[in-house]
Amino acid sequence: MISAVIDCGYNSFRLVIYQVFSNGTFRMLGSFKSFVRIGEGIKEGDKISDEKIDKAEKSFSIFKKILDNLNVAEVKIVATSAFRYAINGNDVKERLSKIINEEIRIVSGEEEGRYATIGMMNTLPISDGIFFELGGGSLEIAEVTSGNISRVSQLPIGALKLINYSPREIRKKVLDELSTLDIRKGKTLVGSGGNVRALAKLDRKLTSFPLKSIHGYSISSKQISKYASLLPSLDAESRQSLPGIGKERALTIHSASVIIDELVNYLNSRELIVSAFGMREGVLTEGKRLDKINWLEAVSFSHAITTPPIEIINEILTQVDSKYSFYVASSAFLSLVFKMTGYFDPFQACYRFIKESVLPGFTLNEALLIGLICEAGSGKVKKKQMKKLNEDITKKEILSFGDIIRNDIDKYVAGVRI
Template identity: 45%
Template sequence: MNYKAVIDAGYNSFRLSLYTVFPNNSFRLTASLKDYVRLGLGVSEGKPIPEENVKRAEITLRKFREFLDKKGIKEVKVLGTSAFRYAQNGPEVSERLSKTIDIPITVLSGEEEGRYSALAVINTLPIDEGVVFDIGGGSLEIAYFSQRKIREIYQFPLGGLRLMDKSPEEIRKEVRIALASLPSSKGVLVGSGGNLRAIAKMDLKLEGVKLNQIHGYTVSYERISKYSKILPSMSISERSQLPGIDTERALTIHSAAIVIKELMEILGKDSIITSAFGLREGVLMESEIDTVEKLREFWLEGLSYQFNVEPLTSSFENVLAETNDIIVATAFYFLQIMKASNFIDPYMACYKVLRELTLPGYRADEINLVTTICAIAKKFKKKYYNKVKKLIDKDTLLIKAKKVKEITDSYELGVRKW
């Protein structure tokens, strides 16, 4: 296996992510270790990182080192973020922790952190223009992009942990002052970071969406506004009882929700697209994938490698050219992979298995629709249609499902039989 590891030594948490890298340089997350070190707790501009925080970090990094040694992982990047940038003793702590993990820590500038996060988002979602933000424990990075290229990057000390002890009004005031000069933007608003992902998971459950896919999941301004009011009024214990929120995340999700709501108002956006990818994945990438078409094919190839199947993207291109329907072509491709993987029922495997994976290159509603079409291509059942009836009418769905069945039956391992 070709493994690469990235350690994100963040303001709030430290996470080791291990990726399997495929021949086309796409990848999947294979293992993840995380500790809420809270390195930046109590740190403000120019003040030192407290010794007790550094000792917690050392304990975590020793565990990470042991894991890497046992797995024989050699290619590792360790990234330091806002706690190292803000603290008066940041360089000394970086050097000390580098010795603990026996790997040099690269302390990123705010611009570098924002660029890597934006790169991961742009390279995993079918988006052309807009704003990407990444809200962490200590900082907020904002990147503007157009024609799938990053244009401008801004960084602010507005993280969830950094603001968690302030009142909602204090947070709102600080955010409004800091972000007042942000330029306007066309296009979408996309967010990354653990607090936003927790909000998206909670929203999925509360809205009754029968899908575990948060990548590309859209949360409306109305819902964010509601959460920004309700979450600060709840105790940590009460927040931790909400779906998708654990005790550690409950400490910071309320302040992050306020920041996100204020950012949406300042930019005039009525919804946020959630990204499951961010800084750690961005450092595995070199540059923006310049078209949505290339983006989708890149990750469809990666899906093939995940299932140990040769890429079948030429057949995907043929079906897309024939039908001019990305949903039909993608459902066909998924079914080809399931058939080649020797699932007894590829239609239900497509539906059940792929709804449980994070699939870059597509939005959550697209994955919902594609996998549902796989199931309906076998047999129409109302319970499947109910999951997508807000996205498509029944007659159109049945037409697409019939087409998928016809094309799937005419191919074997990406080769047309007749």
């Protein structure tokens, strides 16, 4: 099924097209963004200006043409803080709804935070921690314990809203708002939002991390502090020249970095784990819980294999007595999918897939480990990539795992029970 989600945010409007599979997982087919900045300068009770409304309507007209050209089964549209703040938010919502012929839902701050958290929880293997999404006009924070969202808060601090404040003023505002929350410190911190992802792209480029995805990427608190010191000292033109930032994001990345740094410091977090998914994916799945096995199956579905060879995972789990057994099994599963798809070297195909794509359900370190085990199926592993792996494992061990998946796939393809 082809589905679409439109997110009418404080800073940007975004249409995302998804292919949704039978097990509830999905893959992104396309994404279209317009920096409407509809919330720029708005205070509670103000009106959205005619200029911003005109820009929003033009964006929706483009979205409508895209949707009309695709066989989209359903369209879900949500609007966030700017529509809640503005006195004419409902009127603007109605005008935009008529363009698409679909009802726009203005979500509450708590709903926004819950959707964002569900989107992150469904695509990362983290069931305990503090989850946040930083937008242009607000910051949503949720505490999760044993996979359950215990509380959600929304704070009126956002990257676009605070662009004209000094770092010192931003820190004070953030600290004042955070101090009103009853939130546990020292837990795993997970974040999403355009500026969070931009910061991860910058760090990934500067550290030469071998995978292109930033989903599940970890940025140390020390690095975040450096960016929060550097970025506000640069003008917009200098910021946009940095890797992973770009012209539009350069407008807000400096204020966002200070907000994120203050949040990390307040929560005593050693690192920030970045999610490529958030509120839109929470809206898409409507609260359905997904796990690693679901996401491995999704790779099969996306390669037109309707019956995933899931039994190879169970077989390898009984063979490999190691804390890495599931990753070995995952590598075998993915390599087998590429074998069934017709690749001459399924192990290199698996490695290239991991290198170039997003693998939901896993952290980026886990994805790299799976990719290296896939590569080991061809009998080689690059030493420089081993150095980026945050695991106490040797090249020899990874090569031995490669032998296991190669032998088991050969038996599987030959029709012999492993």
